[in-house]
Amino acid sequence: KAGVTQTPRYLIKTRGQQVTLSCSPISGHRSVSWYQQTPGQGLQFLFEYFSETQRNKGNFPGRFSGRQFSNSRSEMNVSTLELGDSALYLCASSPTGAYGYTFGSGTRLTVV
Amino acid sequence: AQSVTQLDSHVSVSEGTPVLLRCNYSSSYSPSLFWYVQHPNKGLQLLLKYTSAATLVKGINGFEAEFKKSETSFHLTKPSAHMSDAAEYFCVVIDNNNAGNMLTFGGGTRLMVKP
Numbered sequence: 001k002a003g004v005t006q007t008p009r010y011l012i013k014t015r016g017q018q019v020t021l022s023c024s025p026i027s028g029h030r031s032v033s034w035y036q037q038t039p040g041q042g043l044q045f046l047f048e049y050f051s052e053t054q055r056n057k058g059n060f061p062g063r064f065s066g067r068q069f070s071n072s073r074s075e076m077n078v079s080t081l082e083l084g085d086s087a088l089y090l091c092a093s094s095p096t097g098a099y100g101y102t103f104g105s106g107t108r109l110t111v112v
Numbered sequence: 113a114q115s116v117t118q119l120d121s122h123v124s125v126s127e128g129t130p131v132l133l134r135c136n137y138s139s140s141y142s143p144s145l146f147w148y149v150q151h152p153n154k155g156l157q158l159l160l161k162y163t164s165a166a167t168l169v170k171g172i173n174g175f176e177a178e179f180k181k182s183e184t185s186f187h188l189t190k191p192s193a194h195m196s197d198a199a200e201y202f203c204v205v206i207d208n209n210n211a212g213n214m215l216t217f218g219g220g221t222r223l224m225v226k227p
Contacts, residue, residue: 004155033215035215035217042217042219042220043202043217043220044217045214045215045216045217048214056214058214090155090156092156092215099144099161099163100144100146100158100161100206101158101215102158103148103155103156103157104155105154105155106155
């Protein structure tokens with residue numbers, strides 16, 4: 001059974017640009033959530049989608065947005081990139097969310 | 113509001129000795145609790161989960177954790193550490209509120225295993 005797939009694995013962008021990250025959940029999983037991991041702030045929740053609807057959103061500025069498609073694949077977009085957005089972005093999926101998530105390997109974003 | 117506190121940012125043990133990683137939580141709802149492990153440059157792997165069944169939960173690789181409601185704790189233990197256990201460990205709480213599921217992570221504990 002395929003796991004959670006995140007693309008690309010590594011990304012380098014320039015300050016002010018925008019970026020889109022992709023996440024393909026495990027087949028049958030309808031809940032997809034996103035997290036930002038940095039050495040200073042640790043792991044922080046960005047948002048959760050279930051059946052194309054955003055159910056929860058973390059405390060991040062509006063530059064961070066996401067969406068989920070009918071096949072449960074999800075994308076995360078960050079506009080007007082700042083140096084502080086450099087991080088490992090993790091996606092996780094679950095059948096419903098209540099009983100644990102399976103994580104992808106992450107996308108490492110570097111903003112220069 | 114929910115929160116998770118991992119009481120030690122670093123733990124160092126010798127191979128073959130017991131491991132104890134401590135976690136305290138607070139939650140407004142009936143929580144689900146998890147331990148995840150992250151090896152360098154990898155994603156997070158689920159070690160074990162508590163979802164209001166048995167209070168002593170057994171996970172993979174010989175790890176187990178005990179849910180103690182009176183102490184709001186969910187400490188992770190292993191009787192005998194192996195070199196391959198060296199990694200970062202995260203205690204996680206999920207509040208299953210009406211609005212969906214939101215994971216809150218502890219700050220992480222880096223486990224070092226000495227030969």
